[in-house]
Amino acid sequence: MSTTQIRRIAINTGGGDAPGLNAVIRAATLAALARGWEVWGVRHGYRGLLDMSHLVPLTAESVRGITHRGGSVLGTANRGNPFELPVKTDSGTVTVDRSAEVVANFRARGLDALVCIGGDGSLRIAHRFVQKGIPVVGVPKTIDNDLSGTVVTFGFDTAVGTATDAIDKLHTTAEAHERVMVVEVMGRYAGWIALNSGLSGGADVILIPELPFDIAKVCEKIQRREAAGRRFSIVVVAEGARPLGGELTTRGPKEAGREVLLGGIGQRVAEEIARLTGKETRALVLGHLQRGGGPTTFDRLLGLRFGAAAVRALAEGKVNVMVALDPPQVKTIDLGQAIERIKTVPLDSDTVLTARSLGVCLGD
Ligand code: F6P
Numbered sequence: 291m292s293t294t295q296i297r298r299i300a301i302n303t304g305g306g307d308a309p310g311l312n313a314v315i316r317a318a319t320l321a322a323l324a325r326g327w328e329v330w331g332v333r334h335g336y337r338g339l340l341d342m343s344h345l346v347p348l349t350a351e352s353v354r355g356i357t358h359r360g361g362s363v364l365g366t367a368n369r370g371n372p373f374e375l376p377v378k379t380d381s382g383t384v385t386v387d388r389s390a391e392v393v394a395n396f397r398a399r400g401l402d403a404l405v406c407i408g409g410d411g412s413l414r415i416a417h418r419f420v421q422k423g424i425p426v427v428g429v430p431k432t433i434d435n436d437l438s439g440t441v442v443t444f445g446f447d448t449a450v451g452t453a454t455d456a457i458d459k460l461h462t463t464a465e466a467h468e469r470v471m472v473v474e475v476m477g478r479y480a481g482w483i484a485l486n487s488g489l490s491g492g493a494d495v496i497l498i499p500e501l502p503f504d505i506a507k508v509c510e511k512i513q514r515r516e517a518a519g520r521r522f523s524i525v526v527v528a529e530g531a532r533p534l535g536g537e538l539t540t541r542g543p544k545e546a547g548r549e550v551l552l553g554g555i556g557q558r559v560a561e562e563i564a565r566l567t568g569k570e571t572r573a574l575v576l577g578h579l580q581r582g583g584g585p586t587t588f589d590r591l592l593g594l595r596f597g598a599a600a601v602r603a604l605a606e607g608k609v610n611v612m613v614a615l616d617p618p619q620v621k622t623i624d625l626g627q628a629i630e631r632i633k634t635v636p637l638d639s640d641t642v643l644t645a646r647s648l649g650v651c652l653g654d
Pocket of ligand 1: 368477478
């Protein structure tokens with residue numbers, strides 16, 4: 291598609307929200323308006339492309355003063371994949387494919403391209419629309435930081451900051467009560483949030499999905515600290531962590547058309563620690579606090595850079611790509627390549643080696 295063909299674009303935000311979404315929306319909108327393009331916001335993830343009453347015009351006025359705001363002015367949804375929409379029938383829930391309606395609606399509204407701000411799941415859906423003829427530029431969003439091809443996704447820095455603040459606070463109460471505090475953080479199948487916040491917050495144990503843990507090693511570490519007079523410990527557990535030879539802990543069965551929800555491993559680890567060490571132990575789940583609030587400076591700037599870069603890519607005739615941070619540049623990479631596999635923590639990475647040098651127990 292050449293530059294001259296773009297007249298009208300749509301922007302959607304899919305999947306779980308991440309701090310920085312509004313910065314991307316603002317930058318992409320202003321950059322597109324500056325080129326004389328019309329910009330439409332798709333409300334509620336992909337749902338707005340099925341029911342076009344969810345399309346809203348984006349103007350300089352509607353994106354004013356939103357860079358610092360969390361959430362998404364367009365709303366978002368991590369259900370409602372048009373390729374697999376759940377429908378209740380007498381014999382249970384089945385999924386139906388309504389993607390052809392999305393394509394027809396897109397064309398009927400004269401839209402030339404979609405800027406899809408999403409994580410792994412939403413960008414996979416976007417890629418399926420590419421194959422159905424919708425030109426897409428992806429923008430990598432997720433607090434989990436698990437998208438390949440970009441050094442970092444926006445939202446991650448804010449989530450790590452929130453988790454680190456929580457760990458700092460847990461230290462004081464853990465020390466006062468001489469307890470073990472176990473905190474479960476998000477991240478799905480990747481340990482980025484756990485590792486970065488655990489290390490920054492001075493955790494004693496960090497358990498990540500990439501390294502199945504041995505609970506005996508975790509307890510040894512706590513008991514070594516106890517013997518040295520350090521009568522409290524902080525354990526950070528990624529929601530996707532699992533014991534050696536064990537399974538992931540999930541919250542209920544997988545619902546049709548959406549990812550299975552992880553959670554509960556923190557409580558299990560806390561119970562095991564209490565049983566094996568006799569220490570008073572408490573668990574908490576940080577949960578959606580990690581997605582809430584305004585973005586850090588880093589995420590605001592990255593969001594603005596990604597939004598502007600997405601429009602530049604379209605203006606240069608690049609579609610079916612994802613913008614990606616490759617410091618100091620924001621570049622574009624093939625969308626298909628970006629979603630081929632998720633980005634997990636390399637066990638030989640400098641951050642893992644740093645944790646080991648500091649004596650942090652990684653459960654192995
Ligand atoms: O992908 C972002 C994320 O926050 C994950 O870290 C977490 O597993 C999931 O979304 C939670 O989803 P929900 O908002 O549906 O509870």
